[in-house]
Amino acid sequence: MLTEFEAMEKRVSVRAYEKRAVEPEIMLELKELTDEINASAGLHFQLVDTRDANAPAVKLSAAMFSGTVSACALLVGPEDELGGEMVGYYGEKLVLRAVALGLGTCWVAGTFDRGSVDPVLNDGEKLWCVVPLGYAAEKVPFKQRTIRAAIRKKDRKPEDFIESDHGPASLPRWVTAGAEAVKAGPSAVNQQPVNIVYRDGLVIARLWKEKKNRMMYNDLGIAKYQFQVGAEHAGVLGFWNFGDGGEFIADN
Ligand SMILES: Cc1cc2nc3c(=O)[nH]c(=O)nc-3n(C[C@H](O)[C@H](O)[C@H](O)COP(=O)(O)O)c2cc1C
Secondary structure, eight states: OHHHHHHHHHBBOOOOBBBBBOOHHHHHHHHHHHHHHHHHOOOOOOEEEEOOSSOOOOOOOTTOBBOOOOOEEEEEEEESHHHHHHHHHHHHHHHHHHHHHTTTBOOOOOSGGGGGOOOOTTTEEEEEEEEEBBOOOOOOHHHHHHHHHHHTTTOGGGOOOEEESSSSGGGHHHHHHHHHHHHOOOOOGGGOEEEEETTTTEEEEEEOOSOOOTTHHHEEEEEEEHHHHHHHHHHOEEOOOOOOTOBEEEEO
16 A cells, blocks of 8 residues: 555546446445544545446546546535535545555546435535545546646646745745645645745645635645645644644644
């Protein structure tokens, strides 16, 4: 199994899948992690596993995706902004574990048939995203290569991810590593709406775009998780306070 950092480096949105069911042992590992997340974070993630790629776990839009998946994660959580952020944070943890176990994934908020899945929703909860779990096609079809190239063309420059009074040379290595991980992470329509602010020794994550939308709270949580994986690889462990503008508290 890959380390979490290796999985982070390897992860891309997979939009072309082989017709091959995910092994039960892999689904069991993901189920254990899902149970752990739900118990500790108050989320309601659910796994769908048909064990048969001829019976897709979710109908993905044919305009974006090719192939089928026998499994997927339904990322259900509280419908408010904090819920969105927590879904992002813990959803990315689940995505990176799936990648470490050899699977291809993609965060999908829009381009799937909502009628093809049947999540259990408690009061105040919503289905934020689905994450197909399957095997990436060895040869990525031309169409999916074009989609990826078109979307990633909007990438921001690495230096745009950090707001600081320090010049790049005097930033702590772990902060730069964390911000690089944010840049490598997924975000809805690749908007990359999260910045890392480093001022007076404090590290915070904030949504820099004036116009906010709901999905940006998924992106905020994802960015925080990505940052943590990057910082840890550079030797600094810590945890985030939730919320837009929440602080990263490094262990000493
Ligand atoms: C919250 C969220 C929702 C997304 N929704 C979709 C979607 O509906 N359809 C899709 O094809 N990709 C979707 N994506 C994937 C993004 O387009 C992708 O992460 C981004 O373009 C960066 O590319 P990468 O993940 O390959 O690094 C979503 C990503 C996030 C984080």
